[in-house]
Amino acid sequence: MKQATIVLASAGAPLLVGDDRAGPRPASWRTYAAMARAARRSVLNFALSFWLGIAMSVFLLLTTLYLWRTILAHAHNMGGWTWTTMRSYIAVTFVASTLVSMSAEWQMAGRILDGSVAIDLTRPVDYQLARLAESLGLGVAELATGVAISVLTVMAFGGLRLPPAYLWPAFLVSMAAVLPLKWTATYVVTLLCFWTHNYLGLSWARQAITALLSGAMIPLSLLPVWLKDPAQVLPFQGMASTPGLIFAGRLHGGSLVEGLVVQWAWVIGGLLLTRLAWSRASRRLTVHGG
Amino acid sequence: MALIEAQGLTKVFRRPDKQPGLKGAAKHLVQRRYSEHVAVRGLDLVVDDGEAVAYVGPNGAGKSTTIKMLAGILVPTSGSLQVGGVVPHKERVANARQIGVVFGQRTHLWWDLTLRDSLELLRDMYGLSQRTFEQRLERFDSVLDLSPLLPVVARKLSLGQRMRADLAAALLHAPRVVFLDEPTVGLDIAVKDKVRAFVRQLVKEGTTIMLTTHDLGDIEDICQRLVIIDNGRVVYDGSLEAVKDAFARERTIHFQLAGVVSVAAVRRRLPGLAVAAGERERELTVVFDKTASSAGEVLAAVTAEAEVEDMRISEPAIEDVIRKLYAGELSLESVKAGRP
Numbered sequence: 318m319k320q321a322t323i324v325l326a327s328a329g330a331p332l333l334v335g336d337d338r339a340g341p342r343p344a345s346w347r348t349y350a351a352m353a354r355a356a357r358r359s360v361l362n363f364a365l366s367f368w369l370g371i372a373m374s375v376f377l378l379l380t381t382l383y384l385w386r387t388i389l390a391h392a393h394n395m396g397g398w399t400w401t402t403m404r405s406y407i408a409v410t411f412v413a414s415t416l417v418s419m420s421a422e423w424q425m426a427g428r429i430l431d432g433s434v435a436i437d438l439t440r441p442v443d444y445q446l447a448r449l450a451e452s453l454g455l456g457v458a459e460l461a462t463g464v465a466i467s468v469l470t471v472m473a474f475g476g477l478r479l480p481p482a483y484l485w486p487a488f489l490v491s492m493a494a495v496l497p498l499k500w501t502a503t504y505v506v507t508l509l510c511f512w513t514h515n516y517l518g519l520s521w522a523r524q525a526i527t528a529l530l531s532g533a534m535i536p537l538s539l540l541p542v543w544l545k546d547p548a549q550v551l552p553f554q555g556m557a558s559t560p561g562l563i564f565a566g567r568l569h570g571g572s573l574v575e576g577l578v579v580q581w582a583w584v585i586g587g588l589l590l591t592r593l594a595w596s597r598a599s600r601r602l603t604v605h606g607g
Numbered sequence: 608m609a610l611i612e613a614q615g616l617t618k619v620f621r622r623p624d625k626q627p628g629l630k631g632a633a634k635h636l637v638q639r640r641y642s643e644h645v646a647v648r649g650l651d652l653v654v655d656d657g658e659a660v661a662y663v664g665p666n667g668a669g670k671s672t673t674i675k676m677l678a679g680i681l682v683p684t685s686g687s688l689q690v691g692g693v694v695p696h697k698e699r700v701a702n703a704r705q706i707g708v709v710f711g712q713r714t715h716l717w718w719d720l721t722l723r724d725s726l727e728l729l730r731d732m733y734g735l736s737q738r739t740f741e742q743r744l745e746r747f748d749s750v751l752d753l754s755p756l757l758p759v760v761a762r763k764l765s766l767g768q769r770m771r772a773d774l775a776a777a778l779l780h781a782p783r784v785v786f787l788d789e790p791t792v793g794l795d796i797a798v799k800d801k802v803r804a805f806v807r808q809l810v811k812e813g814t815t816i817m818l819t820t821h822d823l824g825d826i827e828d829i830c831q832r833l834v835i836i837d838n839g840r841v842v843y844d845g846s847l848e849a850v851k852d853a854f855a856r857e858r859t860i861h862f863q864l865a866g867v868v869s870v871a872a873v874r875r876r877l878p879g880l881a882v883a884a885g886e887r888e889r890e891l892t893v894v895f896d897k898t899a900s901s902a903g904e905v906l907a908a909v910t911a912e913a914e915v916e917d918m919r920i921s922e923p924a925i926e927d928v929i930r931k932l933y934a935g936e937l938s939l940e941s942v943k944a945g946r947p
Contacts, residue, residue, distance in 0.1 A: 333781040334742045359719035416724045436713055441703040441732060450915065499846070588624050590721035600682055 334400040349446055353454030360458040366420045369460055378411050378466070382474050396538050397567070401478050403536075408471040410533045413492075415463030416444040417499040421455050426507040426516040433601070441464035443446040445595050446503070452500045480566050487573055491560040494580040498555045501587035502527065505594050532558030552587060610815050611654040612786055613679065618647040618672050641760035646672040648839040649686065656783075659816040661822075661830035661847070665933045669839040670819045674786045677817070677832045678708050691783055704733065707782035711789035714769055716761035722772050723757040726779060733780035741778070747775045750805045767798035774805055784815040791822050803828045835932060843932070854928040857900055859903055862891040865914035875937055876908040878900040 360367055385407065389400040398406075425448055428434050437444060471477045480488060506523045510516050528534045530544075530553035537548050537558050548554055559576040562568040568576055624640040647669040654660055664670050669800040676682040676688060679695030688695060709715075717723040720911065730740040748754050750772040756764060764772060777785065787806065793800045799822075806829050810816055818830060826847065828832065833850060835843040843850070847906045867889060874882045882892040893905050902920060909915060 332746045333814070334739070334746055334776070345734070348732050348734070351728055354721055355717060355724060355728045359717060365786070434715060435675065435678075435680045436708075436710070436715055438699065439678050439703055439706070439708045439715075441700050442698065491644055502615060508775050603682060 328599040331503040332532060334584075335388050335414030342549075348442055349450035350602060351459075352442070352447055352450040356451040357457050360455065366423070366577075367418065367458075370413065370419045371466070374411070374415060375466055375470070377414075378407070379469055381407055381411075382470070386396060386603065388579070396536070397540075398536065400451055400475070404474060404476075404477055405444065405480070406536060406561040406567075408467045409492075409561040409564040410478055410531075411467045412460065412463040413495045413531075415466075416456050416460045416496045416531050417503050418455070418459055420457075421518065422464075422503050423516070424451075425504065426520070429507060429510040430514065430516060436600075438599075445591055448504060449497075449500060452503075456496045461544065462482065476561035480564055484563055484566065487577065488560060488563045491563050491577055491580060494555055494577075494584050495557070495560060497584045498552055499527075499589055500553065500578065501584070502556070504591055505587075507593050508591075508598040510599045527546050527553055530554065532561065536605065537573040545558050557584055608656045609653045610656045610658075611652065611676075611690050611817070613650055613673075613686065613688045614651040616647055616650040616676065616683055616688055617645070617671070617685045618681060619670075619684040631838060637879060638697050642913065644838050645837075646682075647676070647693045650836070650839070650841060652834065652841065652844075654784075654815060654817065654840065656817070657810075657813050658832055659810045659830045660832045660834055661826040661833050662817055662819045662836070663821070663929065665834040666844075666892055668836045669785060670836060671788055673836070674708075674817070676723040678706060678786055690721065700818060704780070705783045707785040709773055709777045709785065709787045709790050711770070711787075714761065716764075716769070718762045719760065720757050721754070721760050722762055722764070725772075726757075726776060729776055729779050735780060744782070746807075747778070750808065751775055751801060751865055759912065767794055769800060770794055772800060774802060778809065782814070784817065787816065787818045787820075789822075790818070791820065791825055799824070814904050817854040835929070837933070850932075854931070855923045857894060857923055858897050859892055860895070860902060861885065861893045861919045861921070861926050862909055862915055864889045864891060864909075865915035865916050868909075868913040869891065871910055873913050876911060877905060880905070887946060899909070932946070 341534060351452055382404070386400060386401045389395060389398065418590060428437060437447065440447070444592060457599070502523065506519050507516070529540075530537075530548050530551055532548075532554055533556070537545055537554060540548065548558075554576075559580055562576070563573060621644070622644055639757075642823060650669075652672060652673075661689055662670055674683065676683050677690055677695060680698040682696045691705050693702045693705065699845065715723065715729075717728065720728070726744065727740075730737075744753070751774060753771060753775055756768050756772055758807055759768075761769070761772070774790070785806075790806070794802065795843045803825060806816060806818070812831060816829065820826060831846060832845065833845060833847045834841060834925050848921075862885075868891060870882055870884050870891065873891065873893070874880075877893065877895075877900075880900065882888065883892050883894075885892055891909065893909070895905055906915070906918070
């Protein structure tokens with residue numbers, strides 16, 4: 318004790334120097350940009366899980382490519398799909414699947430399950446926007462690795478045919494909706510942890526539904542009608558199928574516009590829905606002990 | 608001026624009643640039963656600007672729940688609450704800007720970022736100027752010795768290092784009020800000293816402190832006011848001194864004597880006092896109430912019977928007093944609960 322006091326006495330000056338005591342500025346977009354940057358930077362120091370997740374997805378990509386190469390070599394009229402268009406489709410849906418990765422999902426869920434959400438709530442930022450900012454920051458890293466892996470692998474399988482220039486704007490608009498859509502679905506499911514106190518089952522269910530209804534596993538046009546038709550209006554197709562079809566040159570005119578409208582309607586609707594979900598979930602918050 | 612005001616603050620948790628085993632789980636799915644657990648019941652508390660309050664009580668008394676309501680993390684079941692004119696759970700973000708929270712068992716740092724990155728992120732969150740940020744960091748460094756920790760990723764910090772870093776993280780925005788929830792749990796003496804010195808300095812500079820701890824050294828070192836809660840309600844609110852005066856009046860003198868002495872003879876000279884032979888030969892202990900007798904009287908009585916070679920006076924530690932209060936061995940009604 319005495320020692321510490323001496324240290325202080327010699328230091329003299331007050332601890333809380335500076336002029337921002339009265340009231341620091343409220344959170345602005347800069348705050349969220351900083352959170353996004355920090356999340357991206359954290360990948361460098363990341364737990365192995367990020368890179369393991371990427372490695373796992375490479376195996377899945379290889380499996381998918383081998384599978385479709387074999388199928389399309391034998392069945393020549395698979396709903397209009399050729400090996401070339403399928404490669405384009407797979408290249409895009411793979412990139413889409415790397416966004417909002419398992420590690421991002423488990424980080425969000427884990428903080429609710431272990432009670433660290435209490436810390437998140439002591440920060441002067443909107444909870445939902447903060448999580449979105451983090452996922453966007455991570456998304457930059459995920460996108461970069463996803464595109465690199467996808468292009469290299471698909472090239473090795475016989476090249477990638479790029480869509481004509483006039484489709485690119487539509488493709489980019491569609492691709493931009495993927496992360497918010499996937500993030501919304503993931504975020505809402507992680508909030509369910511407030512009720513379930515367990516995430517494994519929820520995560521599996523979410524992944525299975527997303528994989529099937531987003532067209533990431535099989536193009537939606539190859540699904541039976543009773544599954545295909547509802548899928549056209551659900552948010553899932555916007556997470557992989559829509560940009561994949563545009564890139565493969567299989568979505569034109571009215572159906573292209575419709576695809577983009579459905580995607581962005583769900584982006585906006587989803588973000589509003591999550592605000593409601595959060596206000597419900599936060600009231601469930603019970604953090605026991607320390 | 609009252610900075611924190613709670614009236615009838617209550618928090619009730621609902622817990623599912625599950626019977627053990629698969630059968631119990633299945634039954635719970637069909638017929639949901641819950642039991643209510645009152646963590647905080649009708650708490651009234653006023654803390655003035657600049658006060659340093661120790662908020663203590665046994666495990667499960669409702670301390671952490673109170674702190675979490677004050678921090679805007681938990682929504683109270685009933686009652687009213689305001690911190691610096693803000694209702695925490697309604698204006699969580701506004702409240703977050705004026706408070707600092709330190710949880711001994713959780714970290715504010717980003718696990719995968721270096722300490723410097725974490726602190727810079729907090730700078731951006733609270734919108735601090737670079738100049739203020741650097742000045743404060745330098746000042747914190749002088750007490751908490753942060754420099755060697757800045758390039759380290761949070762997950763690699765030891766507990767003591769993490770706690771020092773966490774204190775800096777919680778205080779960077781110079782909050783008006785700081786809630787410390789067991790900040791010294793598991794720390795060694797050297798780090799404890801640093802933490803306490805830091806918090807003492809904050810109090811000196813006018814920061815309001817509410818400290819939850821099981822370490823009574825923290826209380827004696829930092830706080831003037833003691834609030835004890837048990838079973839969700841305040842059972843004592845007053846000065847630390849008052850508790851000490853009421854329950855820590857007992858003094859024990861241990862004598863080392865030159866020759867053998869008759870305990871009975873000393874006892875005759877000191878009627879009403881507890882005189883006993885020590886553990887070893889030629890040792891003697893006398894217990895007295897400092898308000899009824901003086902050490903001088905005792906010394907004089909013993910000197911009359913034998914030559915005193917050495918002596919030592921011990922007083923009960925505040926730890927023992929509070930432990931007895933928790934255990935219900937002491938009645939708080941006898942203490943005049945005067946606020947300091």
